[in-house]
Amino acid sequence: MALKALKPIYVLGTATSHDGSACLLKDGKIAFAIEKERITRKKHDGGNDNLAIQYCLDAEGISLDDITLIVQNDNFSDFKYGNDYLGGERLFAVHAHSKIETISHHLAHAYSAIGTCPFDDFNLLVIDGCGSPFDQCIDNLGAVPDRNKIAAAPHLFCEKDSFYSYANGQLKTIMKDFSPYGYLHQYPNYPNSTKDSIGGLYAGVSIYCFGDHADPGKLMGLAPFGKPNVFNEKIFDLDDGRVFVNYDWIKNYQQPARNYEEFKQKFQYFADIAYGVQKEIERALLYLIEHRLALHSSENLCYAGGTALNAVANSRILKETSIENIYIEPAAGDNGLALGCAYYGWLEILKQPRIKHSGSTCFGARYNSKAVENAILNISSKLTPALVAPCIHQLFYYLNSDKYFDQLKEGLIQFNLNKVGVYQLLAKGGKITCYPQVIAEPQSSITIDGVDFYRFLENPQLAEEFLLTGQMKFSNPAGLKLLTENFDLSEIFKQLSKPKIPPSRYQKSEFIAKDVAQLLASGKIIGWFQGGCEFGPRALGRRSILADPRNKQAKSFINSRIKFREDFRPFAPSVLKEDMSIYFDIQRESPYMILVDQVRPEWQDKISSVVHADKSCRVQTVTPDWNKAYYDLITQFKQQTGMSVLLNTSLNRKGMPIVETPEDALSFFYECELDCMVIENYIVYKSVIG
Numbered sequence: 001m002a003l004k005a006l007k008p009i010y011v012l013g014t015a016t017s018h019d020g021s022a023c024l025l026k027d028g029k030i031a032f033a034i035e036k037e038r039i040t041r042k043k044h045d046g047g048n049d050n051l052a053i054q055y056c057l058d059a060e061g062i063s064l065d066d067i068t069l070i071v072q073n074d075n076f077s078d079f080k081y082g083n084d085y086l087g088g089e090r091l092f093a094v095h096a097h098s099k100i101e102t103i104s105h106h107l108a109h110a111y112s113a114i115g116t117c118p119f120d121d122f123n124l125l126v127i128d129g130c131g132s133p134f135d136q137c138i139d140n141l142g143a144v145p146d147r148n149k150i151a152a153a154p155h156l157f158c159e160k161d162s163f164y165s166y167a168n169g170q171l172k173t174i175m176k177d178f179s180p181y182g183y184l185h186q187y188p189n190y191p192n193s194t195k196d197s198i199g200g201l202y203a204g205v206s207i208y209c210f211g212d213h214a215d216p217g218k219l220m221g222l223a224p225f226g227k228p229n230v231f232n233e234k235i236f237d238l239d240d241g242r243v244f245v246n247y248d249w250i251k252n253y254q255q256p257a258r259n260y261e262e263f264k265q266k267f268q269y270f271a272d273i274a275y276g277v278q279k280e281i282e283r284a285l286l287y288l289i290e291h292r293l294a295l296h297s298s299e300n301l302c303y304a305g306g307t308a309l310n311a312v313a314n315s316r317i318l319k320e321t322s323i324e325n326i327y328i329e330p331a332a333g334d335n336g337l338a339l340g341c342a343y344y345g346w347l348e349i350l351k352q353p354r355i356k357h358s359g360s361t362c363f364g365a366r367y368n369s370k371a372v373e374n375a376i377l378n379i380s381s382k383l384t385p386a387l388v389a390p391c392i393h394q395l396f397y398y399l400n401s402d403k404y405f406d407q408l409k410e411g412l413i414q415f416n417l418n419k420v421g422v423y424q425l426l427a428k429g430g431k432i433t434c435y436p437q438v439i440a441e442p443q444s445s446i447t448i449d450g451v452d453f454y455r456f457l458e459n460p461q462l463a464e465e466f467l468l469t470g471q472m473k474f475s476n477p478a479g480l481k482l483l484t485e486n487f488d489l490s491e492i493f494k495q496l497s498k499p500k501i502p503p504s505r506y507q508k509s510e511f512i513a514k515d516v517a518q519l520l521a522s523g524k525i526i527g528w529f530q531g532g533c534e535f536g537p538r539a540l541g542r543r544s545i546l547a548d549p550r551n552k553q554a555k556s557f558i559n560s561r562i563k564f565r566e567d568f569r570p571f572a573p574s575v576l577k578e579d580m581s582i583y584f585d586i587q588r589e590s591p592y593m594i595l596v597d598q599v600r601p602e603w604q605d606k607i608s609s610v611v612h613a614d615k616s617c618r619v620q621t622v623t624p625d626w627n628k629a630y631y632d633l634i635t636q637f638k639q640q641t642g643m644s645v646l647l648n649t650s651l652n653r654k655g656m657p658i659v660e661t662p663e664d665a666l667s668f669f670y671e672c673e674l675d676c677m678v679i680e681n682y683i684v685y686k687s688v689i690g
């Protein structure tokens with residue numbers, strides 16, 4: 001029976017995995033939720049959840065005292081062999097009266113889908129890199145193969161995949177599989193995951209191809225450039241409904257890319273690997289799903305866990321199995337755990353009724369006109385990340401000019417600005433070029449907190465103090481010694497002038513959709529910031545970079561001059577739902593860019609900036625119900641041009657979380673070649689209008 005309450009019932013969900021997040025449910029509906037990386041500006045940030053929790057409380061205007069129940073998933077800080085992801089006391093540790101429940105990892109993934117999916121009865125699949133250890137799982141373990149063996153094992157076994165059914169408000173475990181943890185250290189490029197997980201394998205191959213694990217999804221984008229029958233390794237052993245990873249194939253692959261330059265030099269080699277691995281992953285997933293459907297069939301499938309972000313595999317699951325309807329939780333990775341924790345609390349602990357979710361993914365705080373206007377007016381008087389690049393450029397110009405710094409005269413130097421970003425400077429032929437990204441392995445690096453860097457720019461004399469206290473560090477000790485002993489830093493830093501940008505030019509529009517559509521139609525590339533931010537890895541019209549898909553230069557321009565990322569990476573199209581079948585071979589709605597479809601042949605050349613190498617694209621269908629501002633914009637664009645498609649990519653650059661605040665958006669705007677930044681009904685330009 002539903003609780004009778006005079007004031008709202010708040011349930012707080014929180015998760016401390018990588019991609020940490022918090023979610024506030026108000027009377028069973030999401031009031032606010034945020035990923036930690038959006039606040040700290042550090043990609044995939046996790047661990048201590050104080051900032052994410054405080055964000056949700058502030059957005060709602062309440063305190064922890066107003067929370068009825070806190071539910072957490074915290075398995076990575078609770079490994080019995082020692083792990084501390086938390087990094088300090090948690091906010092609710094001092095609120096002894098808060099009731100705190102802990103749930104296991106796959107159960108949290110499962111409830112993130114249960115809370116947000118459109119179905120009543122359905123099957124539910126969770127697959128990821130590494131879930132909770134066996135002895136922390138609180139769902140039914142009766143359906144685990146080798147259960148007794150795992151329970152007696154002297155080492156960790158963690159959740160790998162879990163299959164449930166949900167009917168009449170009851171979750172039932174059909175089958176769960178576990179995998180040993182920490183067995184892969186003998187292999188190069190091993191992922192930090194369990195041995196037999198599909199997600200872990202994917203991460204490992206991504207590290208092999210790109211030299212980092214920042215964005216494993218890139219592998220899916222690379223695959224269409226590969227050739228069939230070049231990489232023919234059988235990675236997966238499929239037996240008795242279970243998937244096992246055979247890592248021995250890695251022995252034949254000993255040439256990993258250590259950086260982007262190496263990746264580019266051997267592009268086809270890595271593309272062929274991506275092609276073959278993608279096919280193997282699809283083979284394993286289809287096998288696993290067919291097996292689970294034989295155990296318990298349903299035409300509806302909910303799917304969560306990081307593996308569910310593989311849009312190409314998802315489309316094959318829908319086409320090639322008996323599943324009629326699929327719901328992939330848009331925050332399928334560990335960022336979605338907080339949602340699941342909150343819904344578990346509401347449904348299973350408080351025993352409250354399930355309230356159907358609207359389908360929205362936009363759970364961030366809104367910024368009113370005053371906040372937007374203040375950000376626009378103040379951006380020119382503040383030192384922001386946008387201004388860092390020229391400052392570093394200037395600093396190195398002076399450093400390079402001295403005879404003591406021969407080792408810096410030619411080469412690559414990396415500047416690590418905590419919470420701001422990584423910049424690399426290439427000194428060559430008397431010229432220094434500054435890159436706001438990693439282009440190659442540096443010879444030396446300098447690390448300083450971003451805040452300290454701004455203080456240093458305001459007061460250059462602080463540099464000596466920072467060097468002595470270690471707040472500024474050189475990776476090359478000889479360089480540090482030379483710097484402190486032989487160089488009058490204060491003289492150099494005095495010469496560094498405070499960078500200046502002109503005041504922002506902006507206009508307030510009464511017809512924002514019409515005005516922005518006009519800008520897009522005239523070839524402008526626009527930053528688009530509306531309402532609360534999306535929760536999850538995709539920008540769906542709240543924090544987006546938008547362009548006319550007919551602009552043939554848009555793809556390479558946005559990749560190289562705005563997002564500073566690899567040129568092979570594709571962009572997705574947004575289309576009015578009612579027009580989707582004009583342009584795409586698509587049979588169903590696709591609001592989350594998480595399924596792949598083919599572009600119709602007659603449109604492939606016309607909208608080439610959103611067409612991938614294999615003529616596919618990750619379509620976003622747009623409706624007005626929870627995406628009205630974006631729907632209105634595309635409708636206006638259609639009225640002006642006849643085209644109801646826009647190129648849509650997230651408002652960030654490589655390695656940077658999607659912008660959260662108007663200040664973040666404006667900083668980003670000034671450090672790339674976006675033409676305009678639209679925030680609510682303000683249009684900001686870099687130069688004088690007209």
Ligand SMILES: [Fe+2]
Binds near residue numbers: 128129130305306333
């Ligand atoms: Fe996970």
